[in-house]
Amino acid sequence: MKNQIVKPSILPGFMELLPDQQIAFNNMLDTIRRNFEKYGFLPIDTPIIEKSEILLAKGGGETEKQIYRFNKGDSDLSLRFDLTVPLARYVSQYMSSLTFPFRRYQIGKVFRGERNQKGRFREFYQCDIDIIGNGKLSVINDAEIPSIIYSTFRDLGFDSFSIHINNRKVLNGFFDYLGIADKAEVLKVIDKLDKIGFDAMKKELEDICDNGQVVGKILGFVGIEGSNKEIIEALYKLDIANEVFKEGLDELSKVVRFIELFGVPDKNCKIDLKIARGLDYYTGTVYETILDDYPSIGSVCSGGRYDNLAEYYTEQKLPGVGISIGLTRLFYQLREAGIVLDKDVNSLTQVLIVPMSEDVEYAVMTANSLRAESIITEVYMEEAKIAKKLTYANKLGIPYVILIGEEEIESKILTLKDMRAGEQKKLSLEEVIQHIKVGLK
Amino acid sequence: MKNQIVKPSILPGFMELLPDQQIAFNNMLDTIRRNFEKYGFLPIDTPIIEKSEILLAKGGGETEKQIYRFNKGDSDLSLRFDLTVPLARYVSQYMSSLTFPFRRYQIGKVFRGERNQKGRFREFYQCDIDIIGNGKLSVINDAEIPSIIYSTFRDLGFDSFSIHINNRKVLNGFFDYLGIADKAEVLKVIDKLDKIGFDAMKKELEDICDNGQVVGKILGFVGIEGSNKEIIEALYKLDIANEVFKEGLDELSKVVRFIELFGVPDKNCKIDLKIARGLDYYTGTVYETILDDYPSIGSVCSGGRYDNLAEYYTEQKLPGVGISIGLTRLFYQLREAGIVLDKDVNSLTQVLIVPMSEDVEYAVMTANSLRAESIITEVYMEEAKIAKKLTYANKLGIPYVILIGEEEIESKILTLKDMRAGEQKKLSLEEVIQHIKVGLK
Numbered sequence: 001m002k003n004q005i006v007k008p009s010i011l012p013g014f015m016e017l018l019p020d021q022q023i024a025f026n027n028m029l030d031t032i033r034r035n036f037e038k039y040g041f042l043p044i045d046t047p048i049i050e051k052s053e054i055l056l057a058k059g060g061g062e063t064e065k066q067i068y069r070f071n072k073g074d075s076d077l078s079l080r081f082d083l084t085v086p087l088a089r090y091v092s093q094y095m096s097s098l099t100f101p102f103r104r105y106q107i108g109k110v111f112r113g114e115r116n117q118k119g120r121f122r123e124f125y126q127c128d129i130d131i132i133g134n135g136k137l138s139v140i141n142d143a144e145i146p147s148i149i150y151s152t153f154r155d156l157g158f159d160s161f162s163i164h165i166n167n168r169k170v171l172n173g174f175f176d177y178l179g180i181a182d183k184a185e186v187l188k189v190i191d192k193l194d195k196i197g198f199d200a201m202k203k204e205l206e207d208i209c210d211n212g213q214v215v216g217k218i219l220g221f222v223g224i225e226g227s228n229k230e231i232i233e234a235l236y237k238l239d240i241a242n243e244v245f246k247e248g249l250d251e252l253s254k255v256v257r258f259i260e261l262f263g264v265p266d267k268n269c270k271i272d273l274k275i276a277r278g279l280d281y282y283t284g285t286v287y288e289t290i291l292d293d294y295p296s297i298g299s300v301c302s303g304g305r306y307d308n309l310a311e312y313y314t315e316q317k318l319p320g321v322g323i324s325i326g327l328t329r330l331f332y333q334l335r336e337a338g339i340v341l342d343k344d345v346n347s348l349t350q351v352l353i354v355p356m357s358e359d360v361e362y363a364v365m366t367a368n369s370l371r372a373e374s375i376i377t378e379v380y381m382e383e384a385k386i387a388k389k390l391t392y393a394n395k396l397g398i399p400y401v402i403l404i405g406e407e408e409i410e411s412k413i414l415t416l417k418d419m420r421a422g423e424q425k426k427l428s429l430e431e432v433i434q435h436i437k438v439g440l441k
Numbered sequence: 442m443k444n445q446i447v448k449p450s451i452l453p454g455f456m457e458l459l460p461d462q463q464i465a466f467n468n469m470l471d472t473i474r475r476n477f478e479k480y481g482f483l484p485i486d487t488p489i490i491e492k493s494e495i496l497l498a499k500g501g502g503e504t505e506k507q508i509y510r511f512n513k514g515d516s517d518l519s520l521r522f523d524l525t526v527p528l529a530r531y532v533s534q535y536m537s538s539l540t541f542p543f544r545r546y547q548i549g550k551v552f553r554g555e556r557n558q559k560g561r562f563r564e565f566y567q568c569d570i571d572i573i574g575n576g577k578l579s580v581i582n583d584a585e586i587p588s589i590i591y592s593t594f595r596d597l598g599f600d601s602f603s604i605h606i607n608n609r610k611v612l613n614g615f616f617d618y619l620g621i622a623d624k625a626e627v628l629k630v631i632d633k634l635d636k637i638g639f640d641a642m643k644k645e646l647e648d649i650c651d652n653g654q655v656v657g658k659i660l661g662f663v664g665i666e667g668s669n670k671e672i673i674e675a676l677y678k679l680d681i682a683n684e685v686f687k688e689g690l691d692e693l694s695k696v697v698r699f700i701e702l703f704g705v706p707d708k709n710c711k712i713d714l715k716i717a718r719g720l721d722y723y724t725g726t727v728y729e730t731i732l733d734d735y736p737s738i739g740s741v742c743s744g745g746r747y748d749n750l751a752e753y754y755t756e757q758k759l760p761g762v763g764i765s766i767g768l769t770r771l772f773y774q775l776r777e778a779g780i781v782l783d784k785d786v787n788s789l790t791q792v793l794i795v796p797m798s799e800d801v802e803y804a805v806m807t808a809n810s811l812r813a814e815s816i817i818t819e820v821y822m823e824e825a826k827i828a829k830k831l832t833y834a835n836k837l838g839i840p841y842v843i844l845i846g847e848e849e850i851e852s853k854i855l856t857l858k859d860m861r862a863g864e865q866k867k868l869s870l871e872e873v874i875q876h877i878k879v880g881l882k
Contacts (some may be wrong), residue, residue: 008754010488011516016531018538019545021485026484035583038812039469040790040819042460043467047451048489048550049509049520049666058446068490068518070511072554075452077509079490090457093449097459099787099836100856101823104460109489123488138822140801151812193802260806313449346540360581360858364702371479371592378481381579395540 011297013114013122015328020346025331026157032127032325032354034109034424035152041129042104052076054089057312063125066112079111083128083324084309089147091132092313099140100134113280119336121328130322132309137319139251142305143258145323149289149301150264152325154364163264164272167285168304169250170235172275173245175305187276190222192431194274194295222274228256231271246286254286277315283307287323293398301325337407347396350440354389356405363404366414366429375440393419400436454555454563455728456769461787466772469597473568473766474548476593479611480585482546482570487527489550493517495530498753505554520552524569524765525750526663530572533754542582548768555650560777562769571763573750578760580692583726584699585744586764590730593766601733602741604625604705605713608693608726609745611676612717614686619655628717631663635715663715669697674736689725696726722850724748728764738774742766788837791817791881797831797846804845807855807870814874816881841877 009058012017017025027198032392037043052069055078068079080086083106091102107127114120129148131141146163153161175183189204196204201222205215222235232253240246252271259269277286291297303323308316316398351370363379378398379387386403393401403415417424418439427435451457458466461714478484493510496519509520522528526548532543536585548568555561572582585828587604594602616624631646637645641661646656665675673694693712700710718727725746732738744764751759792811794803804820811818817840819831828845834842844856857873858865859880 003498003752006494006753007749008495008530009492010495010530010534011490011518012490014488015492016487016539017485018535019485022486024482025486037789038815038817040817042788043463044458044460045463045466046457047455048551049452051452054449054451067510067767068513072509077452079456089449089451093451094459111490123490133823140805140820142821144820144822150840188520200862202451210809232516234691257803263809266736267525282802296602310449311444315446347481347483348478360660361699361702364581364699366702373477376479380575382577383579383584392540396521410823411448418783440565 036105053076088310102132115426132320147262163269164288167248169248173242177242302418345397351400352393460645467850477546493519529751543573565769568766573761588703604710605729610689614683618683793834
């Protein structure tokens with residue numbers, strides 16, 4: 001009886017990688033995790049499926065349309081669409097067992113049924129850190145976050161990137177001071193400056209504000225340039241009579257000073273008065289991160305300060321600050337740009353042992369010895385011609401092959417092939433281990 | 442305006458851990474992953490949501506009832522219920538890009554809407570390895586698998602565990618030879634021996650077989666005891682005139698010989714003629730792993746050899762051998778048994794820096810120096826009394842605290858508190874780093 005064959009495929013908008021790409025992806029993920037842990041963030045892992053009433057407590061907007069929601073039995077279930085809502089629920093639920101400030105990281109898949117388009121994924125990894133205070137949280141935490149972004153992206157192999165930093169209170173206070181009614185619209189327009197250019201921005205602002213003097217002040221504000229210190233000075237000089245603006249500027253000033261103390265070079269962290277990061281969530285410091293060589297990718301790591309994490313689940317006030325890296329999209333974009341992959345390394349294996357006769361036993365015992373030395377080892381156990389066995393090592397980019405035939409078993413002298421150098425040596429087991437360890441460094 | 446509060450909770454049957462437990466869980470997961478990689482397995486990561494027609498290609502049975510299945514737009518979607526079906530689909534889909542034998546590992550969450558009961562989870566981690574051949578696969582692979590189980594469970598901290606091994610062909614051949622019609626029923630009964638005892642088993646066998654001589658032979662077969670070598674010898678001595686039996690016995694004999702060569706001690710790997718692992722999937726070698734001190738947990742790592750991985754997705758014959766560790770359930774059971782957790786370690790952080798005045802700058806710079814030495818460091822940045830700051834370190838089990846007040850800033854001599862020893866020392870930054878590095882070893 002023959003089975004009906006179903007053509008193997010996955011859904012559109014889902015990323016799946018071949019092993020060589022998966023290795024590169026995992027390296028990035030491990031680097032991010034290592035950095036998060038280095039700064040004392042604690043791991044949590046929330047369920048992928050939660051009650052819809054929890055995930056949709058806030059409700060409204062795109063979220064509700066994009067969410068994967070379904071019933072099972074009597075339960076109304078949804079797949080998480082970010083890691084922030086589950087964090088809010090988690091902190092509220094276990095408040096009495098947690099120690100504050102609560103520094104947590106979470107790395108995991110989230111789900112959004114977005115319209116299918118290139119570079120957008122319906123299932124993707126988010127890598128999040130947040131610091132949550134119980135009632136209050138020092139603004140110095142806002143300065144530590146960029147130092148973690150800096151450390152992480154350096155370890156990911158980037159040199160040229162800029163963390164753009166701003167403060168929502170500075171924007172809100174300034175716009176209030178100017179008497180602008182629709183702040184959201186103005187924010188949207190100035191955020192587009194890099195895309196549409198100065199003249200188009202000016203025109204759009206004039207359409208919204210209908211007041212040449214106000215537009216002039218906005219343009220002056222957006223046009224403030226210089227080092228972070230110079231920008232701060234220029235902002236103080238504006239002498240804006242608005243309490244929110246002043247509070248925001250004091251925060252921004254302190255955050256920028258501490259970012260420097262945390263060791264982040266000026267060239268990697270710049271005040272950018274144009275960024276606001278969405279409209280209703282962040283309340284103070286905001287961040288975006290741009291890869292200088294690939295600005296078109298957009299922000300690869302964003303976040304900010306919020307006054308109240310969990311207002312839908314507890315009456316306790318929980319201010320926090322955090323960031324998120326959308327790893328799936330970042331990986332995709334880097335791959336599209338031709339970086340990320342080491343084309344010749346398709347395996348983690350360091351040594352392939354190739355038996356040249358039917359006697360596999362000596363090969364197995366040799367593998368035991370190598371593995372005991374933490375060398376990642378495989379034995380080619382299938383019957384095949386030597387050429388085919390070597391092809392296996394070549395295809396996977398395994399750097400060393402040990403050939404074991406009757407002569408090697410007899411003499412206990414192994415033949416070590418360095419696949420990259422194309423050299424071959426006769427060595428004792430101890431010499432082989434020594435040679436490989438040095439070669440792998 | 443006040444929000445309506447939704448009581449924070451998760452769905453029944455889902456595991457969620459506090460950070461201290463999450464650290465212990467992640468340690469286990471990392472240990473498993475490290476072992477899988479040490480043996481040359483390649484990572485893959487398949488989507489959590491797949492087309493229902495893919496996941497249900499085989500269909501029938503419990504799977505169909507338990508699966509989380511729903512529609513989004515026109516798509517009929519399901520959450521994966523194991524990692525084997527996605528592997529079958531993956532190998533079929535990318536066959537031409539993969540190198541065979543294909544050694545893959547995958548660690549991830551799977552979903553089963555099981556009846557809610559203690560110790561059963563609807564979302565749980567599986568940790569799988571499989572070796573897939575293209576057309577054929579040497580039986581020596583069946584012997585390597587137990588060596589990976591052995592290495593993994595040793596690294597997980599277990600000493601007393603036994604990998605039970607059997608071969609379905611031995612069972613099938615023997616029962617065919619006896620002329621037993623309903624082999625599945627007999628297998629179910631002998632699998633229960635440890636639970637129901639010899640007499641009850643004998644009675645049930647008599648009910649099924651209705652032939653005293655056959656029952657006697659089954660009891661004799663199940664009763665074969667001794668070392669692996671002695672059991673193999675006894676099986677050969679039975680001299681069963683059945684080709685399937687003979688083939689299975691030759692395989693079992695070779696596998697047991699190679700398991701020893703791979704360095705697995707006899708006490709950790711035993712032939713167990715009673716195990717069969719389900720009815721229609723495995724075709725040769727089968728494994729179960731029992732923690733000797735916690736036999737009631739049941740098998741913590743199971744698997745076996747199958748003739749054809751992907752018959753629903755390709756006409757290519759893909760034999761394989763693999764195992765799966767159900768980590769969520771294992772963790773839960775170990776925790777119930779009172780092991781797993783180190784109660785005093787609730788954080789990964791190694792040093793907490795506590796500013797004793799309002800001057801936080803020196804604390805931040807000290808943190809930079811420690812982090813540069815890969816010491817996991819936090820700065821307590823909130824305004825609070827010293828006692829509260831030390832409580833933070835105590836609650837999280839952070840082993841070292843560095844106190845920095847005006848005196849320390851002036852003299853550049855830090856106060857290092859060893860929280861475990863209760864000692865306090867005045868040291869330079871270099872001495873602090875040295876002291877902590879030695880202390881953490």
